[in-house]
Amino acid sequence: MTRFSAGTHPLLGRRALLKAIVAGAGVAAVPGLAACGSDGGGAATDAVSFGNNQSDQVPKDAITAVLKAFEGESGLKVAINTKQHEQYQEQINNYLQGKPDDVLSWFAGYRMRFFAEKGLTGDLSEVWSKVSGGYEPALKEASTASDGKQYLIPFVQYPWGVFYRKSVWQQRGYEQPKTLDELVALATKMRADGLVPIAFAQKQGWPGMGTFDQLNFRLNGYQFHVDLMAGKEDWQGPKVREVFDTWKRLLPLHQENALGRDWQEAAQALQQGKAGMYLLGSFVAQQFKGPDLDDLDFFPYPEINPEHGQDTVEAPIDGFMMSRKPANPEGARKLLEYLSTPAAQLAYLKADPSQIPTSNKADTSGYTPLQKKSAQVIKDAAHITQFLDRDTDPRFASDAATNGLNAFIQNPDDLDSILKGMADQAKTIFSE
Amino acid sequence: MTALDSPAKPAGASAPSPTSRRGRRRRATALAPRDKLVLGLMLGVPSLLHLALVWVPALGSVGLSFSSWDGIGGFADIDWVGFQNYVDIFTRYPRFWPAVQHNLIWLLFLLVVPTVAGLLLAVLLDRQLRFGRIYQSALYLPMVVSLALVGFIWQLIYQPEQGLLNNVLGTASTDPVNWLGDPDINLYAVLVAAGWRHTGYVMLLYLAGLKSVDPALKEAAALDGANAWQTFFRVTFPVLKPVNVVVLVVTVIEGLRAFDIVYVINKGRNGLELLSVLVTDNIIGESSRIGWGSALAVVLLLISLGFIITYLFQVFREEERT
Numbered sequence: 001m002t003r004f005s006a007g008t009h010p011l012l013g014r015r016a017l018l019k020a021i022v023a024g025a026g027v028a029a030v031p032g033l034a035a036c037g038s039d040g041g042g043a044a045t046d047a048v049s050f051g052n053n054q055s056d057q058v059p060k061d062a063i064t065a066v067l068k069a070f071e072g073e074s075g076l077k078v079a080i081n082t083k084q085h086e087q088y089q090e091q092i093n094n095y096l097q098g099k100p101d102d103v104l105s106w107f108a109g110y111r112m113r114f115f116a117e118k119g120l121t122g123d124l125s126e127v128w129s130k131v132s133g134g135y136e137p138a139l140k141e142a143s144t145a146s147d148g149k150q151y152l153i154p155f156v157q158y159p160w161g162v163f164y165r166k167s168v169w170q171q172r173g174y175e176q177p178k179t180l181d182e183l184v185a186l187a188t189k190m191r192a193d194g195l196v197p198i199a200f201a202q203k204q205g206w207p208g209m210g211t212f213d214q215l216n217f218r219l220n221g222y223q224f225h226v227d228l229m230a231g232k233e234d235w236q237g238p239k240v241r242e243v244f245d246t247w248k249r250l251l252p253l254h255q256e257n258a259l260g261r262d263w264q265e266a267a268q269a270l271q272q273g274k275a276g277m278y279l280l281g282s283f284v285a286q287q288f289k290g291p292d293l294d295d296l297d298f299f300p301y302p303e304i305n306p307e308h309g310q311d312t313v314e315a316p317i318d319g320f321m322m323s324r325k326p327a328n329p330e331g332a333r334k335l336l337e338y339l340s341t342p343a344a345q346l347a348y349l350k351a352d353p354s355q356i357p358t359s360n361k362a363d364t365s366g367y368t369p370l371q372k373k374s375a376q377v378i379k380d381a382a383h384i385t386q387f388l389d390r391d392t393d394p395r396f397a398s399d400a401a402t403n404g405l406n407a408f409i410q411n412p413d414d415l416d417s418i419l420k421g422m423a424d425q426a427k428t429i430f431s432e
Numbered sequence: 433m434t435a436l437d438s439p440a441k442p443a444g445a446s447a448p449s450p451t452s453r454r455g456r457r458r459r460a461t462a463l464a465p466r467d468k469l470v471l472g473l474m475l476g477v478p479s480l481l482h483l484a485l486v487w488v489p490a491l492g493s494v495g496l497s498f499s500s501w502d503g504i505g506g507f508a509d510i511d512w513v514g515f516q517n518y519v520d521i522f523t524r525y526p527r528f529w530p531a532v533q534h535n536l537i538w539l540l541f542l543l544v545v546p547t548v549a550g551l552l553l554a555v556l557l558d559r560q561l562r563f564g565r566i567y568q569s570a571l572y573l574p575m576v577v578s579l580a581l582v583g584f585i586w587q588l589i590y591q592p593e594q595g596l597l598n599n600v601l602g603t604a605s606t607d608p609v610n611w612l613g614d615p616d617i618n619l620y621a622v623l624v625a626a627g628w629r630h631t632g633y634v635m636l637l638y639l640a641g642l643k644s645v646d647p648a649l650k651e652a653a654a655l656d657g658a659n660a661w662q663t664f665f666r667v668t669f670p671v672l673k674p675v676n677v678v679v680l681v682v683t684v685i686e687g688l689r690a691f692d693i694v695y696v697i698n699k700g701r702n703g704l705e706l707l708s709v710l711v712t713d714n715i716i717g718e719s720s721r722i723g724w725g726s727a728l729a730v731v732l733l734l735i736s737l738g739f740i741i742t743y744l745f746q747v748f749r750e751e752e753r754t
Binding site: 111203260 | 526615701702
């Protein structure tokens with residue numbers, strides 16, 4: 001998921017693109033040709049290298065400060081190798097096969113398991129045996145691959161929910177909808193009041209996946225989400241069909257021309273009071289400053305199927321992995337252990353209070369109201385999902401899912417052929 | 433001899449080489465041994481480079497297109513699946529046929545509109561207009577800009593609410609046309625932008641050609657009583673034939689390699705699918721489908737070869753006739 005794309009320039013990715021094209025044009029058989037791993041003196045036992053994907057200035061400074069604190073505490077030197085956020089993800093394949101840094105940024109869920117199962121990242125069960133007291137069981141589960149070992153140290157996370165401005169709602173007397181029907185009624189009322197009921201943007205290709213996920217696990221439950229993402233359920237089946245039918249009913253209440261809009265612009269519509277609500281991750285708060293930020297609140301997506309209620313929350317986890325052959329395994333484990341501490345996580349979040357620490361030992365007294373709510377919502381949920389593109393095979397997410405959802409948003413009446421296309425591609429990809 | 437023979441093929445395949453192969457060979461036999469060595473080296477080294485940098489990767493792609501591979505590990509991890517990728521692409525990949533269609537529309541558009549416009553502009557500029565140099569530079573200017581930048585510039589023009597076009601049309605406030613967002617029209621909107629850039633290039637090529645046309649030919653035509661139209665179509669245009677060939681080749685290449693402009697606009701989704709975009713989408717990323725992407729690349733290669741072979745046949749046949 002490319003959520004930090006706010007300040008990045010599309011041209012920056014071209015070099016990486018070209019490299020990857022060269023790599024793909026048959027030279028790919030030579031592993032590591034396009035890899036850009038730094039070998040920054042990692043051989044010495046007093047240094048650890050760190051692959052960082054937080055390329056925007058504010059989070060980059062924040063993570064640098066955390067690593068500086070670690071240097072002071074441990075006496076080890078950390079060599080930071082920062083790559084542009086999208087580029088990092090595009091190159092991860094070659095990066096991990098080349099000379100990756102000892103400790104590197106990544107995401108929980110299928111995306112972590114994929115590389116762990118290929119043997120490209122290191123087993124962290126030893127670190128986990130020391131730090132597991134600081135994490136809820138759900139976080140351990142999200143860090144565990146199919147072999148029962150852990151491969152990720154969770155760092156921060158953020159929930160998805162329906163965001164709104166308290167002042168706007170108070171002024172108009174809106175109330176939090178508890179069920180889908182109440183949501184529809186509220187949205188209809190908003191439209192009558194001259195508001196765009198639900199802000200919506202799909203230019204980046206992934207925000208719509210959030211809507212799909214919410215409808216899917218509210219209608220069909222957590223387990224169905226997991227099975228569908230794993231390719232074990234049929235995209236042409238009645239359950240998926242129902243998700244899209246429900247979405248089709250809601251679509252007229254969404255902001256129009258979503259395919260031409262960035263999530264940042266949709267967030268602006270909410271911020272300016274033109275839109276009544278917006279389903280997004282809590283990083284939407286990055287678009288709110290000062291008093292506007294205090295005015296921002298959210299609620300979990302309303303219940304649709306009483307059988308599942310609101311038992312699932314989508315709360316993607318960012319964390320760190322260890323490369324398969326770190327130059328300094330001892331130092332790498334020490335650094336990972338440090339990153340699991342509340343001190344490190346809170347220090348980082350000072351720069352980006354739209355997320356919350358993953359450690360359950362973090363001191364919550366300094367939380368903003370939004371962080372408090374995020375922590376509460378995650379704690380109340382029985383199940384945590386990552387996100388469509390983090391829970392499924394990236395080959396399916398990046399092409400079939402993105403383009404299928406786009407086609408649906410563009411032309412909801414083509415649902416039959418769209419679902420057939422998605423189902424066919426899922427069958428091809430998951431049988432490969 | 434073998435060193436001299438081998439380069440003829442790649443050279444002929446990659447660039448139009450009007451010099452007849454037969455003539456060169458006859459002359460080569462008359463060369464002294466030392467000259468043969470020098471020639472052999474001069475041709476052999478580039479041919480080797482050409483083989484290693486062009487044909488080996490190309491054939492590698494063809495080979496990989498019969499595989500299913502996520503780019504992780506070595507040859508041992510590659511599953512060979514025969515024609516499965518091609519079958520799936522042709523029958524199950526919803527973006528494939530639209531992409532082929534868009535590529536062909538792109539090619540046809542570039543072959544017709546910018547070529548005609550470029551020729552027209554070149555003929556006008558060839559008449560020694562006042563400020564001709566300025567027009568010439570202005571019209572050629574877009575060519576200096578990369579297609580990605582052209583994409584940015586035209587995004588500003590096509591922007592629904594604040595964009596130039598809708599404001600000039602007066603529809604910005606009432607019912608703005610979503611030029612780049614509407615999948616029924618965005619391909620043509622982008623083609624206008626791509627054509628805008630390509631026209632300057634075609635114009636320059638024709639202008640250079642027109643400058644080299646012997647004025648005596650036109651004079652003779654005028655003396656024989658031909659009017660301006662007749663002079664142009666019967667005399668000037670046939671003399672421009674070598675330029676036409678260059679324009680054709682340049683345009684076909686431009687049409688098939690189109691990528692950056694749509695990628696800048698919306699990553700090639702939503703009505704702007706092109707084969708090059710599909711190749712990129714499948715090969716680049718955290719778990720790529722090298723086999724699938726290679727199969728798409730081979731389809732693109734075959735389309736290109738179709739055009740290039742037809743063209744080479746034409747050229748060689750006519751050369752043999754003359």
